[in-house]
Amino acid sequence: MASLKRASKLLEDAICPICEEILRDPVTTDCGHNFCLQCIHQVGKTTENLQCPLCKLPVDKNMLRPNKQLASIAEKIQATDPAEFQPEEEEPRCLKHKKKLNYFCEKDKEFLCLVCCDSKDHKTHEVNLIDEAAQNYKVQIETQLQILGQKDKEIIKEKKECEEATQVFRARIHLEKLKILQEFKNVCQRLEEETKFHLSSLSLLEQEGVKQTEEYVTETERQLTTLRNHMEYLKNRQQAPSMELLEGINDILGRYDGHPKCTVLSGSLTHTTFNIYPNMFTSSNNLSINCLGCRDREFQFHNPTPVPNLEKKVSEAKASNEPFIESLKKLTDNLNTEGKKDKSTFLNSLDIKDTKNWHLLQKNNSELLSSVPMTLDMASADPNLTFSEDLKKASLYVVDGKSNTQAKPRQLYPFHCVRGSPGLSSGRVLWEVEIQGPPGRVGIVGVVAQLPQGSQIHNSEPCCLWALRISSSGCQPITNCSIQKNLPICLTKVGVYVDYDRGDVVFYDAITNKHIYTFQTSFDRQVFPFFGLFPNCSSITLSP
Template sequence: MALHTATLTFKEEATCSICLELMTEPMSVDCGHNFCRSCLTSIIENQPQETFHCALCRASFTRNSLRPNRQLANLIDSFREMNLRMCEEHEQRLLLFCEDDEKLICWCCERSAKHRGHVTTLVEDAHQDYKTKLEKAVTKLKQMQDECKNKKMSIREQITNWEKTIEDQKENIQSEFKNLNIFLQEEEKFYLSKLENKKEQALKKLQADQVSLNMQSNEFKHHILELEKKCQEPENELLQNVKDTLSRSSSVKLKLPEPFSLDLNTDCKVSERYFDVRKKLKSYQVNVTLDPETAHRDLKVSKDRRRVTGFSFRMNLNTRLNATMFYSVLGCEGFSSGKHYFEVDVGDGNGCGVGVCLENVERDDDQRQDPLSGFWTIRLCQPDGCIALTSPPTHLHLMEHPQILGVFLDLEAGLVSFYNMITSSHIFTFPKASFPGTLRPFFQVCGDSFLCLPPPDN
C-alpha cells in the first residue's frame, strides 16, 4: 500500500499541470515549478512580451529563465520504465508472460480467474525463447531476401543476355538481308546487262534489214518508173531496146531478211529464282578438291582429295618444304574472276578454319590470318565459338553450330561471304576488298578434327 501511495505521489508531482500528462523534457521556471518543454513553448511562442506567469502560482518568469530539469527527466524515465514492469491492479512486478493473452502478468494475475488455466512462463525465459524465434525468423527472412536478391540479379542478367541475343539476331538478320541485297543488286545488273546486249543485237540486225529493204524498194521504184515511161512511148521508140529493158527489170530479185527470233531467252522470275538462297548459291557451285602438295605434314588427305584429318601427333620427322606451315591445306582450284561457291562439311568438330587466301600467301606458324595478310577466313574453335579473322577478330554469336559451311566469292564485287547451309542463313561477309591476285580455297584443321568437301549437286 505504501508503494502504491508513493507511486501516486510521484506521478502527481511529475504530471504537467498544462497537459495533465507525465512531463516530457521538463523545464523549470523561476518559481521552481516544472512543465513540459512543448507546453511552455506553446505558451510563449509568437508572444511579444518578455514576462510570463506560472500556470500554478502565477509568479513571473522570462524566456531566458527557462532551465531544463534533467534530474526530474531521469526520474520520470525511471518511473515510466518501472510502471511498465509493475502490475497496475496488484502493484506487483510483472514477472510472468501469459502465452494465451500475450501479455506480462504478476503472480497474483496468474492465480486470478482471468488467467486460470493459461500457459505462463517467466519473463526472462519467454524473452530468450521468443528472441531466439525472432532471430531465426530474421535469419530465414534474410535468406529469402538474399535468394530474392540473387533471383533479381539472375533475371537482370537474363534480361541483359536476352536483349543482347535479340540485338545479335537483329544484326544477323540485317546483315543477311544486306548481303542478299548486294547479291540481288549484282544479279539485277547482270540480267539487265544481258537484256541490253540482247536488245542491241536485235536492233542492229533489224536496222540492217531495214536499210536493205529500203535500198531494194528504191531499186524497185526506179525500175517501175522506167517501165511505165517505156509503156508511154510511141511504137518505134517502145520497141527500141525493149528486150534489154525487160532483161534489166527481170534480173531484179527481192531479198527478204533471214527470220530473226525475238524470243528473249532471258526470262528472270525473281520470286522463284531468289526466294531460295541455297538454290541461288548452288547455281555458282564449283568442284573443289584438296591439294596434297600444300598440306601440312601432319595432315592426312584422302585419296579422293575430299577429306582431310588432323593428328595430335607428328606422322614423321621428314623435312619437307611445308614443314613450317600451320596445320592447313589449300584447294587445287584458283579463282581470279567471276562468282564461285563451294561447301565444307565440318561436322560437330571444332578447331577448323575455312575460307580463301591469296595463292602465294605465306603460311608460317607465326603468320597472322587476316585480310591484310591475304586471308579471308572464319574459324570454329572452343571456347570462343565462331570467329571471323578480321583485324581485330570479330566474334560471331551463332544460334547453333554450323555443320556445313558455304563459302561464296564475288571477285568483281570484292566480297567473301559465309553461310550456314543447314539453315540457309548468312553468317558473315568480309568488308569489300580488292583482291591483288588469284584466290584459292583455304582449310585449317587442328588436333584430331576433320573436314570434307561434298561433291557439287548434280
C-alpha cells in the first residue's frame, strides 16, 4: 500500500499541469515549475509576457531549462503498466485557494485551508484541526446514540405494552360478544318457553272444545235416532186398524211419566217422555207446547249449547295472552326504535373504509361466535374435587388429610386437577376464573394439550402445558412445570384468552383488565382449559 502511494505521488509529479499528461521533453521555469516544452511554448504564443500557469510569475522564454532527470522518470513511467499507478482518492482541497483542507470552522461548520483560517470570514471563529474536531463530534455522537438507544428501549417497551393491551382488548371484546350471545340465547329460550306455554294452552282449550262438541253431536244423533224410532212406531200404530190401535192405548200413551222429565217432541197430540239427557233440556223460552198427558202443565223446549261456556273460555284465553302479545309488541317496537337509533349513531361515527368493513362483517355469518358455555369436565377430574350442579364451580375437600387415591394418578402433582369442556382445535375461546380458599392457596389456570391416557404433564414432550401458577404472593408462568419468571401480581380473578390459529394464550387480570402474560406457541393438537387446586378447601368458579 505504501509503495502504491509513493508510485501515485511520483506519477503526480510527472504530470504536465497544462495538458495533464505525462511530461514530454520537460523544462523547468525560473519559479521551479515543470511543463512540457511544447505546452509552455504554446502558452507563450498567445501572450507577449509569459507567466507561469501555476504561480503567475514572469517566465523568460529563453531561460527554460531542460530537466533531464524528470525526463528519465517520465520515460520510465510511460514504460510501466498504468495499473501500478492507480492513485488513491485525491485529497479534498479548498476550491478557492487550491490548498489542502486541514481545519474545521465550528461556527460555520466548514472545512478550511490555511489561507481561509487567516481570512476575515473566519479569523474570529473557533477553528480546530479536522481530526480534533472529529474527535469532539464523536463524543457528541456517542452521547446522542446513548439517548437514542434509551429511546429505542422505551419505544420497544411501549410497543410491547400496546400489543399486550391489544390482546386484552381483543379478549374483552370477545367476552362482550359471548355475553351478548348468551343474553340473546336466554331471551330466545324464554320467548320459546312462553310461546310453547301459550300455544299449548290454546291447543288444550281447542281439544276440550272439540271433544265436547263431538260428544254433543254423538249424543244428539243418538237421541234423534231414538226419537225417530219412536215416531216411526207411533206412525205405524196410527195406521193400524182401530182394534189394534186401541189395544193397550193407555200403556202406549202413559208408558212414561210425562211430568218433570217429559220431553215435548212436537206440537201433535201425541205425548211421550225420554229420560235420556234431561240436563240438556231446560225450561228456557224457546218453544211452548201443550202435552196430551199433562194439559194443565206448560213445558218449554231449549236448544242446548254444544260447548258450555265456550265464549267465556275463549275470552279468558284471549285476556291471558294479550299481556304476552303486548309485551312482544313493545319489545319489537323498542328494538326497532333503539336499534335504529344506535345503528345510525354507530354508522355516522365511521369513515367510508370502516363502513365498508362493517357491511362486509354484517354479511359474514362466520363471524358469529359459538355460545357453547364453558364447563368443568367431571370425567377428567381428580376424585377429591366436588362440583356444583351447573359444573361451573369445583372445590377441593380432603377428609382427615387423606386423599382419595382410587382413581388415576394426578397429572400435575401435588395439584388436584380438572379439565374444562369443550376443547379447542380452531378459533378462539375465553373464560374467566375466580380462585378462592385459605390464605396459602395455590392454583393453576391455563390450557393443556390432549395427552394419551395416563400420561403425566411434566414428562410430556413436546410442551403441552401453558399456564399460570397463582398464589397469594404472586404468579408464575409455567410450561410443563418449568417456571418462566416470577410476577409480583396478586390475583383473585384471572381471564384466559386462547387464539388457537395464532397460537396465543393470553392471561389478564379480570378485575383490573391489565395484561399479565402471553404465551406464543404453535398448537399441533386439541387443547383444553386446565385448572389445578391446592390445598384443601380451595375452589375455582368459572364465568361466563
